[in-house]
Amino acid sequence: MDQTHASSPLAGAVHDLATEVVLALRSGDHLATVCGAAGIDEENRTGIAAVRVIGADLLLPSVLYGRHPHPGDVAVLDRAVREFPPKPDAPAATAWSHWHMISTLQRMAPPAPGAAAPGTYAEPDAAWLEEAPWQAFTHQLSVLAPLAVPATPSAVQRAAANRAVDLSRGFVRAVRRRDWLQAAGAGRWLAAIGGEPATLGLDRGLDFVELMGGHDPRVTLHVRAARLMAEARAR
Incomplete structure (x- = not known):
């Protein structure tokens, strides 16, 4: 250890x-x-x-x-x-x-x-995610980043897909606040669901998150998962 x-x-x-x-x-x-x-x-x-x-x-x-x-x-x-x-x-x-x-x-x-x-x-209720402010929404989605995987539909995944722009805003906010774990979780969701604005620059953003927060293996885990899902979507 x-x-x-x-x-x-x-x-x-x-x-x-x-x-x-x-x-x-x-x-x-x-x-x-x-x-x-x-x-x-x-x-x-x-x-x-x-x-x-x-x-x-x-x-x-x-x-x-x-x-x-x-x-x-x-x-x-x-x-x-x-x-x-x-x-x-x-x-x-x-x-x-x-x-x-x-x-x-x-x-x-x-x-x-x-x-x-x-x-x-x-399956628990997820209605609370639909009305959550985008800051709280991003926080909760980052906590639930393990749900951001392919072919596993859930109410949380549908909420994420419906609010990709809010999640993108949350990703940028987390990077600016140097909250690398939240940024990595939000980035993983965006890689899983797509729909983020092209101007976000998710790939480069994830590179930066890993560079700055990669001392925490949980950050690296989310970033690596995001990259693998993005590669699979591109094939």
Whole structure:
């Protein structure tokens, strides 16, 4: 673990997980285990909590490259879903993250016949996003950046597509405020949905975000995901 970035055991575990996801995105190696490389298994309580923070992005390399995820990563993500369900009064973003973790597991690694599956979890409400000011909208979408992946329709994705201009404004604002994680999350959404103004210069903007904020592997994760999705759309 890189202690220079670890203000707490949980922060260190999140840093290590995000770093391993980035390495897998760069290499395209779907056979490697993200959790194993980060020293996390199903019995590591701190590691399970870190997976809850990373969310479905744990399986992002498999999602973007269209390959089967490593069974060890599937097992840890499944454990995180079971161990950390959202409370009834949890923020909407937490509920959406949980829903996306379950839907990703069901899509990428459906349980074998007779095996127990995570409980069903209805798609949360997203009406609050439709009327949110563009600043708050960008903030919430950046928190929900793991949902910005291809072929996974949701109310959040539809809200993002309907407000691409607002999201573009939020991207610029985040860059100006040097909020690199928010900028990277907003940029990832724009790469996933398209529709941003041509004058935005998203590609160069993402380069700048990675240059300035790349010390945080979560920033690099979102930027790398954005580039892979943009490349796929261009093909």
